[in-house]
Amino acid sequence: MEALATELDDTHPLGLLVRFAAQTGLRAAEIAGLHIRDMNLAAGHVEVRQTLKRIAGTGPTAPRSRSAPPATCPC
Structure with missing residues (x-):
């Protein structure tokens, strides 16, 4: 992964x-x-509140389900 990232840099x-x-x-x-x-760079985490995907005829974004809690990722 690091080799690929360095090459892309x-x-x-x-x-x-x-x-x-x-x-x-x-x-x-x-x-x-x-x-x-x-x-939140100070806390070192990212909160996933929505995904971006194409759905034919509805536009480019589709929000995450409101019934599911936001996913968090410690970074």
Whole structure:
């Protein structure tokens, strides 16, 4: 993972994204749905409140179910 991230650092601004995904275990749709308010750098955690996915005819986003509590990821 680190070799891939380092290679991407040299050619694309994706190295940090690769590290974040690998270290948190979040899925691509969960990462795509993150907002700044979901990250607490002081506490070192990320709260997944929604995922981003395409649903034909409804637009680009679909919020997480309101019945499920937000998932948290210690970072």
